[in-house]
Amino acid sequence: MNNNVKTVLFVCVENACRSQLAEAISNHFFPDQLKAFSAGSRPGKEVNPKAIRSLNSMGIVHKGKTKSTSQVEEKKYDYIVGMGCGDACPIIPGAQILEWSIPDPKLFELKKFNKVRDMIKEKIETELI
Secondary structure, eight states: OOTTOEEEEEEESSSSSHHHHHHHHHHHHOTTTEEEEEEESSOOSSOOHHHHHHHHTTTOOOOOOOOBGGGSOOOOOSEEEEOSOGGGSOOOOOSEEEEOOOOOOTTSOHHHHHHHHHHHHHHIIIIIO
């Protein structure tokens, strides 16, 4: 891995939607700048199917699985990004902690869901790259 690549851990409660989107977008579009991971404090059983469809529409084939924060490799991350779960977000020590307050799109229809996806991509571009 290039020494200029920043590591980022996206955290959320379920690790089924927002944090999965952020991990996949980061690793697909910005592999020379970011190495992304995601985890949740109470992970769901599967990645939200709308998240997979939304990523597919961007050309990303996502086969991610939900992970618990206890399953994430213990290392120092350059960034820990809370996706909008507030006090329910897991706390993991990191060099810089960011809270993005992204709305949870899991109950949104696909068009509105994709707007949240695009918001995540924009935040990655403006705050991490």
